Amino acid sequence: xxxxxxxxxxxxxxxxxxxxxxxxxxxxxxxxxxxxxxxxxxxxxxxxxxxxxxxxxxxxxxxxxxxxxxxxxxxxxxxxxxxxxxxxxxxxxxxxxxxxxxxxxxxxxxxxxxxxxxxxxxxxxxxxxxxxxxxxxxxxxxxxxxxxxxxxxxxxxxxxxxxxxxxxxxxxxxxxxxxxxxxxxxxxxxxxxxxxxxxxxxxxxxxxxxxxxxxxxxxxxxxxxxxxxxxxxxxxxxxxxxxxxxxxxxxxxxxxxxxxxxxxxxxxxxxxxxxxxxxxxxxxxxxxxxxxxxxxxxxxxxxxxxxxxxxxxxxxxxxxxxxxxxxxxxxxxxxxxxxxxxxxxxxxxxxxxxxxxxxxxxxxxxxxxxxxxxxxxxxxxxxxxxxxxxxxxxxxx
Amino acid sequence: xxxxxxxxxxxxxxxxxxxxxxxxxxxxxxxxxxxxxxxxxxxxxxxxxxxxxxxxxxxxxxxxxxxxxxxxxxxxxxxxxxxxxxxxxxxxxxxxxxxxxxxxxxxxxxxxxxxxxxxxxxxxxxxxxxxxxxxxxxxxxxxxxxxxxxxxxxxxxxxxxxxxxxxxxxxxxxxxxxxxxxxxxxxxxxxxxxxxxxxxxxxxxxxxxxxxxxxxxxxxxxxxxxxxxxxxxxxxxxxxxxxxxxxxxxxxxxxxxxxxxxxxxxxxxxxxxxxxxxxxxxxxxxxxxxxxxxxxxxxxxxxxxxxxxxxxxxxxxxxxxxxxxxxxxxxxxxxxxxxxxxx
Numbered sequence: 001x002x003x004x005x006x007x008x009x010x011x012x013x014x015x016x017x018x019x020x021x022x023x024x025x026x027x028x029x030x031x032x033x034x035x036x037x038x039x040x041x042x043x044x045x046x047x048x049x050x051x052x053x054x055x056x057x058x059x060x061x062x063x064x065x066x067x068x069x070x071x072x073x074x075x076x077x078x079x080x081x082x083x084x085x086x087x088x089x090x091x092x093x094x095x096x097x098x099x100x101x102x103x104x105x106x107x108x109x110x111x112x113x114x115x116x117x118x119x120x121x122x123x124x125x126x127x128x129x130x131x132x133x134x135x136x137x138x139x140x141x142x143x144x145x146x147x148x149x150x151x152x153x154x155x156x157x158x159x160x161x162x163x164x165x166x167x168x169x170x171x172x173x174x175x176x177x178x179x180x181x182x183x184x185x186x187x188x189x190x191x192x193x194x195x196x197x198x199x200x201x202x203x204x205x206x207x208x209x210x211x212x213x214x215x216x217x218x219x220x221x222x223x224x225x226x227x228x229x230x231x232x233x234x235x236x237x238x239x240x241x242x243x244x245x246x247x248x249x250x251x252x253x254x255x256x257x258x259x260x261x262x263x264x265x266x267x268x269x270x271x272x273x274x275x276x277x278x279x280x281x282x283x284x285x286x287x288x289x290x291x292x293x294x295x296x297x298x299x300x301x302x303x304x305x306x307x308x309x310x311x312x313x314x315x316x317x318x319x320x321x322x323x324x325x326x327x328x329x330x331x332x333x334x335x336x337x338x339x340x341x342x343x344x345x346x347x348x349x350x351x352x353x354x355x356x357x358x359x360x361x362x363x364x365x366x367x368x369x370x371x372x373x374x375x376x377x378x379x380x381x382x383x384x385x386x387x388x389x390x391x392x393x394x395x396x397x
Numbered sequence: 398x399x400x401x402x403x404x405x406x407x408x409x410x411x412x413x414x415x416x417x418x419x420x421x422x423x424x425x426x427x428x429x430x431x432x433x434x435x436x437x438x439x440x441x442x443x444x445x446x447x448x449x450x451x452x453x454x455x456x457x458x459x460x461x462x463x464x465x466x467x468x469x470x471x472x473x474x475x476x477x478x479x480x481x482x483x484x485x486x487x488x489x490x491x492x493x494x495x496x497x498x499x500x501x502x503x504x505x506x507x508x509x510x511x512x513x514x515x516x517x518x519x520x521x522x523x524x525x526x527x528x529x530x531x532x533x534x535x536x537x538x539x540x541x542x543x544x545x546x547x548x549x550x551x552x553x554x555x556x557x558x559x560x561x562x563x564x565x566x567x568x569x570x571x572x573x574x575x576x577x578x579x580x581x582x583x584x585x586x587x588x589x590x591x592x593x594x595x596x597x598x599x600x601x602x603x604x605x606x607x608x609x610x611x612x613x614x615x616x617x618x619x620x621x622x623x624x625x626x627x628x629x630x631x632x633x634x635x636x637x638x639x640x641x642x643x644x645x646x647x648x649x650x651x652x653x654x655x656x657x658x659x660x661x662x663x664x665x666x667x668x669x670x671x672x673x674x675x676x677x678x679x680x681x682x683x684x685x686x687x688x689x690x691x692x693x694x695x696x697x698x699x700x701x702x703x704x705x706x707x708x709x710x711x712x713x714x715x716x717x718x719x720x721x722x723x724x725x726x727x728x729x730x731x732x733x734x735x736x737x738x739x740x
Contacts, residue, residue, distance in 0.1 A: 071557035082561035
């Protein structure tokens with residue numbers, strides 16, 4: 001009886017031991033242990049925080065977002081006044097963040113791709129110049145660059161000595177003031193014409209591509225498309241008797257008012273982020289191009305492709321597979337770096353949140369909102385770039 | 398899976414952000430300070446006159462002097478202080494969490510801070526108000542003529558709110574240029590990025606004194622807000638709040654009664670003025686009632702002198718700030734500084 005029990009125990013312990021020596025089972029056990037301890041750790045922190053908040057008599061909640069903000073914002077993409085709510089002030093700030101991030105991503109990509117290709121130029125001077133740009137810019141903290149551009153821009157002529165560019169455009173150290181279009185009835189048709197032109201261009205491009213595949217004949221899609229997209233809305237505009245009037249800036253006692261103002265803070269931030277991130281992107285592009293084997297280029301020229309076509313049709317599509325993943329990181333960095341706006345007074349989501357935090361004292365909630373916003377922006381960017389990466393990846397058979 | 402992981406990472410990060418608000422001690426701050434043997438005092442990260450480091454690297458200033466007096470009253474030594482430098486955004490979480498015992502950082506006493514954030518203000522040690530500075534060449538003499546102007550602001554204070562209220566009430570428009578630090582805000586003002594610069598009047602005086610050509614600028618007469626500045630503690634520890642409040646009252650009463658850093662030892666032996674005797678401990682047991690030693694007030698006054706002495710040493714007319722007493726004169730000299738009596 002005792003012997004049987006002993007054997008039974010032994011069998012059990014070997015079973016447990018076997019579970020541990022089994023690589024897959026061990027992996028599952030370790031993951032469960034790590035996950036449970038992580039969850040316990042988070043639960044501890046959260047309950048500790050809540051308990052302490054309760055003891056300090058502080059409540060956590062987002063009801064305060066409905067309270068009036070009582071502060072002004074200098075760049076508003078949607079209507080906002082100092083009696084609007086905190087929540088609306090945050091949205092105005094978020095839109096400002098999105099604006100500068102979107103502008104920065106576009107220009108940083110253009111700057112980065114141009115610099116990356118030029119760095120590989122056989123022209124010694126060009127490649128050295130680009131190398132100097134990259135090595136200088138990426139080794140200087142971006143905050144200093146933002147303040148640098150801003151300091152230059154606020155040394156532009158004062159309001160009294162504004163540069164008159166003509167057509168109601170004025171440039172001074174408070175920004176570029178442009179006439180703002182006021183859309184009148186009938187402008188909807190111009191917009192419709194624009195949409196029509198875009199759709200037509202896409203259809204022509206598809207048709208030209210198919211014809212090229214079949215017959216090898218080429219069609220100047222770019223020029224035709226450009227003509228359509230510019231020409232069609234313009235023709236409609238004049239045919240309808242120009243259904244737009246202009247709100248032209250007027251000089252007042254202190255400032256130009258009316259029209260549309262591009263503040264120097266936005267321009268400084270945009271320049272700095274584009275130039276800084278562009279330097280990193282150019283290195284990514286260079287490495288991507290160099291990762292494509294030389295045989296591909298040689299094969300392309302053996303087939304009779306010109307060097308521009310070789311780059312566009314053979315090298316770049318393959319290089320993109322190397323470029324996209326690190327490029328995503330740069331886009332995320334640019335978006336996050338835009339929060340340095342507060343240093344020069346561009347009212348992004350951090351700057352507006354800061355004022356709200358200060359007035360309402362809701363630090364926990366505001367910091368939470370900030371983290372949620374930047375996390376969401378980053379995840380959305382990543383998701384899009386991952387989709388694009390999959391879209392262009394090599395189809396392997 | 399990656400998304401899930403990042404979400405949980407976010408939750409962890411959020412919780413870490415929150416943990417700063419833990420360990421808030423509710424009662425017994427006096428016992429905590431005495432057993433630690435050090436007073437943790439929250440002050441500014443640096444502002445001329447109010448909190449700055451001297452040549453020896455020790456913290457000095459109008460706000461710092463209050464901390465020193467409190468440390469002297471509680472611990473008998475004005476150097477038993479751990480200074481915690483705080484920005485405008487850090488100060489309230491730091492106090493709420495118990496990271497500091499008292500906050501003396503030119504903080505405006507407002508309803509929401511007193512009631513909603515759960516703090517207790519100990520009194521007012523500086524009556525300030527928000528004003529504007531502009532160029533004389535603008536040709537205006539009043540802030541009510543600023544319709545359409547661009548206004549530079551040092552962000553992170555109550556300044557934005559006062560500014561928006563002032564312009565709204567007067568039916569005027571303005572373009573705010575809110576900048577994080579005083580230096581950058583000044584740069585922007587001097588480059589004429591904005592027409593006027595706004596902050597508390599005491600700060601305007603300090604800023605103007607540092608301009609190359611101070612006479613080209615004018616501080617407009619309008620004070621657009623009330624900014625009663627004073628020290629504050631966490632709500633819920635009345636014993637500790639009493640100690641802080643009466644330390645401030647002692648400094649003010651000392652000026653009124655002519656008790657100075659130089660003569661306090663001598664007067665503590667006993668005088669024929671019962672008010673001085675009660676304050677300095679030769680009559681009654683006021684220190685013991687607060688849970689402190691009998692010579693608490695002597696120590697507090699010896700630390701940096703009475704209210705008037707502290708004012709003149711750090712921000713008065715003899716300093717680069719050159720502030721007049723104005724509203725901050727004693728009530729007997731036409732100001733607002735008034736402390737309840739010790740009896």
